[in-house]
Amino acid sequence: MTAAPRVALFATCFNDTMWPDTPRATVSLLERLGVTVEFPMAQTCCGQMFTNTGYVDEAVPLVRAFVDVFGSYDAVVAPSGSCTGSVREQHQWIAERSGDSGLAREVEQLTPRVHELSEYLVDVLGVVDVGAYFPHxxxxxxxxxxxxxxxxxxxxxxxxxxxxxxxxxxxxxxxxxxxxxxxxxxxxxxxxxxxxxxxxxxxxxxxxxxxxxxxxxxxxxxxxxxxxxxxxxxxxxxxxxxxxxxxxxx
Structure with missing residues (x-):
């Protein structure tokens, strides 16, 4: 029997701090579609705030933390295009710039498994109608x-x-x-x-x-x-x- 894929929620620090209803809704939605979602408590910022303002070296520990927290999962789902974009487009460059070849390899292996919510629903689950109702x-x-x-x-x-x-x-x-x-x-x-x-x-x-x-x-x-x-x-x-x-x- 094939084991069910391990799926993690990357809530993002912005959502966790100011808009917790969004990650909650993400979990409710995915569970309704039959996905078991884990929430790693050690997760933190993706590092974009450092990177986008020129503090690239300060982002390295956050990239390393992201790999440590999410590296074992089959899929990581985030309700944020911005943070998903940072992970997929910036982490590799940050890791390579740091000179840590091991970190760069881990990032390369992980980033294809990181998905923005709509990508995960349509491309991975193959679902368009998620059973929602919103008469507005x-x-x-x-x-x-x-x-x-x-x-x-x-x-x-x-x-x-x-x-x-x-x-x-x-x-x-x-x-x-x-x-x-x-x-x-x-x-x-x-x-x-x-x-x-x-x-x-x-x-x-x-x-x-x-x-x-x-x-x-x-x-x-x-x-x-x-x-x-x-x-x-x-x-x-x-x-x-x-x-x-x-x-x-x-």
Whole structure:
């Protein structure tokens, strides 16, 4: 008898600290689909905050910790395009730059098993209809890392279109960045707010009740602007909508 694959949840430090409902929804969703999910308690940051601001050496211990924590799993699932992108696109370079050939080999072996949520559902599980129910008008914002770094394509839209009751409307200029960009929003606040305001305007134009994305960091920026404009538009992570059912609505 073949053993069931060992699947780990990489919650990400942002979600763990500020949006714990997203990793909870991810677990609920995966368990509903028959996946047994483990949550390694020793997990921490992927190191992107260091790497993106030039502190690459400081990211090395976090890359090593990621390998130590997740290296034994058959699959690692993260509800974040940004953090998944960091693991798959930055960890190898960081490990090689450190001069630790053993770490570089471990990273090379692990990173193909690290998946953003929509990738895991569509590509690994082969599921599009996850049994969700969400009777609301929704528009989807493709975050930059999921769109350009991971190239998730239309996987999130495939999943959303299969949700019962949903009214999914196209977002104008959807591929334009929302302006968050991590530390970009702090270093270039005025530009960030201008970009976010454009995104918020396009969302309002759709008449959507809810804006959905695969990264809570971007939703925090967009949602904050929409709240200040009293737009009446909720921000929800993709995992929360896909986990929503008639019995347990988001």
């Amino acid at each position: 008008r929704v528009t989807y914002h493709p975050t930059c890392h999921s769109l350009r770094m991971l190239r998730v394509g239309d996987r999130p839209q495939q999943l959303l279109r299969a949700v019962r009751g949903i009214d999914l409307v196209e977002l104008p200029s959807a591929t334009e960045c929302c302006g968050f960009g991590g530390t970009f929003a702090m270093k270039n606040a005025d530009i960030s707010v201008a970009m976010g305001s454009d995104k918020a305007r396009h969302i309002r134009e759709t008449g959507a009740e809810v804006v959905v994305a695969g990264d809570n960091s971007c939703l925090a920026h967009i949602g904050g602007l929409l709240d200040r404009q009293r737009a009446g538009v909720r921000s929800l992570h993709l995992a929360q909508i896909l986990a929503s059912t008639e019995e347990d609505p988001a």
